[in-house]
Amino acid sequence: MPKPSRKSYVPTHPTKFVVEFAPGEFSSYLKSLKAFTAGQVMCTLRGLTHGAKAYTSVQCGRGAHDHIELNSDLVYINHSCEPNVAFDLSSTDRAKWHLRALKDIKRGEPLTFFYPSTEWDMDQRFKCECGTPTCVGSIQGAKYLSRKELQARGFVSPWIQELVSERDNKTPERAVSRL
């Protein structure tokens, strides 16, 4: 079940997050039930399954099959061009894959991540409605953004850094998770 539905909803992280369901196929979102501080690990990722690239999947490497389904309320985290969380799947130890706060987050705040921080070429593009000053407009993956556009979002996955460097015909500057 890639996306929990409103019917018979049981929160997967009841002390931390809750889905705010709204009418419309893609109008729901995840909000925080408590405050987090910048840099804090908000939760580790459990119950992941491999699956085909989809609008619900998160990329976890550069291979064709490196896509996971979250199988939890975390799938409701919307994209923002000025995100407050990051999916950090950069460790070789999958037990360390986690959701991290990029900013101080208040109770009740919607959670957002920068989708191109994990996704190279997305299954489903959309026109971004984040409304932030640095909005890049069309969200289709890192492949369609410049290095400069990818920078300053707080976090970029290592495979995205490598692919950007190859695309730009440059040697990767460093194989770390931050640009």
Ligand SMILES: C[S@@+](CC[C@H](N)C(=O)[O-])C[C@H]1O[C@@H](n2cnc3c(N)ncnc32)[C@H](O)[C@@H]1O
């Ligand atoms: C995994 S879903 C996220 C939850 C989604 N809002 C829902 O209700 O199912 C990803 C989809 O949400 C929508 N979405 C997420 N962030 C958005 C944004 N900043 N602007 C417009 N649509 C967005 C897009 O349709 C995208 O394909």
